[in-house]
Amino acid sequence: MTDALCHLVVDGNEVMEIKLVRSAEDIEKDDCSFAPEMCHQVFGENENIFGYSDLQIRLYYSAGSLQTYLGIEYTDKIEPSKSEGLKADDVEGALKKVLAPGYTTNLDQFVSLLKKDESFTPYGRLLYAFTVTPRDGEDKRTFEVYYTETSTSNFLSFHQRLQTFLLWYVDAASFIDVDDDQWTFFTVYEKYQSEEGGWRYATAGYATVYRYYAYPHHIRPRVSQVLVLPPFRKMGVCAHLLQTIYSHFVTLPEVVDITVEDPSEDFQRIRDYVDAKNCQSLPAFQPAKIFQGFSTEMANQACSKYKINKKQTRRVYEILRLKNTNTSDKTAYLSYRLDVKNRLNAPFQKKKLEMKKLQKVLKPEEYAATLTATGVGETQNRLASHYQTLEHEYRRVIHRMEMDFD
Known part of the structure; x- marks a missing residue:
């Protein structure tokens, strides 16, 4: 690639903006934004995107139900006819392969979808509620952890949207086979009051656990994927989530022990702390x-x-x-x-x-x-x-x- 084209190569992590949107006002707030930690699982090993000037990728989710908006903007795009056949990378094509079906590219439509969160309630069965006091001295925040299985009504379409976060924050992530009914899910939500005074929920993180068979009639649950979304980190949410998983399985007589699949250093540290x-x-x-x-x-x-x-x-x-x-x-x-x-x-x-x-x-x-x-x-x-x-x-x-x- 010639030096003249180098300005058309950008780091995918630097041009992507992710938001969990609670209200239409959040769309304009910079402090709601967070960046991916990696994007090689979508844009290739070098994490570069080629062919655009001033590229911006906006991936917004409604905070509760995770209705999704994808916005791609740029001031100029390379044309093959003027650049010896060089083509710009297909950004939306790459994202379309991993985003859950039903995302919108129309911001006005996304704003209208935010209304769904007014009536959104967590899927599954409430297992545990806890409060945390953030280190920065903010008011206490309340969280709830819910248990679901693949058979839980309407959960899998929600999970399809939720699991896309893995690609940006978990190296070597893969989407699980939800046709296998041995998968169980533990999802944590923040419970907060809206400006109107009613209770609302924001998705904060989740974990998947597979119930492996153990001879002769036991199971060996294995914690597979654990993710706390960036706005909810450094508050102890992951430790509470792991403790909830333990509390659920330790009471079941058929459980031999609980294992963890290839834990990261950060997760192993949390596991060590809880244990x-x-x-x-x-x-x-x-x-x-x-x-x-x-x-x-x-x-x-x-x-x-x-x-x-x-x-x-x-x-x-x-x-x-x-x-x-x-x-x-x-x-x-x-x-x-x-x-x-x-x-x-x-x-x-x-x-x-x-x-x-x-x-x-x-x-x-x-x-x-x-x-x-x-x-x-x-x-x-x-x-x-x-x-x-x-x-x-x-x-x-x-x-x-x-x-x-x-």
Whole structure:
């Protein structure tokens, strides 16, 4: 591409504006806007859009029912006849593939659709309500979490609009197969009063959970997708949403344990916080026992009370032990670090044993090549780095527990 055309290449994240619109006045308010964190799942790996001058993409949703408006504006568009056949990217075509059917490109029509939110009520069954006080000193805000299944009346068309947010905020996101009735949904809404005084709802986030079969007649729920929309972040909404999921499933006798599918670092931190906060009151996690090391008793109590699997329970133990360790006491702190490093080192020790067996059957040059390829020689450096990263994450969880910000 020539330098003369470079001005026609823009970053999709920078030209897209997303809004959750509660009233027609919000359309003109800049403080209602937020940007995508990624767009490669729509516009390609480099996230660039080609062929337009002053491109602006507006993706507006009515705050409750998520009626959708798509606006695409630009001052000029490249013409193939004047640019050696180069074509502008088909922006609406790319978006049409992912947006739910029924979106409008007419702003006046979108404004009229906002009236639907006056009578919008959440789908499904109310499980939990909570209030939060934002850190910036605003008034308390009220939220409600609702449970739905694929069979819930009219929910799937709403979900079709809701899941489009995944593309902008969850890497490697994919839309789920809603024909599979093992999917369950937990949607959180903000409940607020309109200027007229009535109650209204704004969609704030959601989670999908798949009920995997476990032999012989049990299930193993797996948290799959979790998303809190940008205007509702940093308020503890995700922690409450996860706690609601736990509270729903722990009471079901057929549930073995609850797992999470490929959690992001941010979500794992929230999960650690919720699990550690829940487990710290259990008898097996009291200081007198926690300094004796990880135990079967801990795994059993965490699973029995909160359906936490053994791998996650071990993380909870390490977090709570660090929380109770006086790190100024060199002996106590060393004991803690060795305990965690022994767990981290276990897979490498297994690999070392395997390498010793290989050494007996491989030629010296083959063994040296295998040693290099597997990185066994770098174990100590990787172990130290892994531990430092882990302790940093644990300290962030502990800090939040001490702040006790829900």
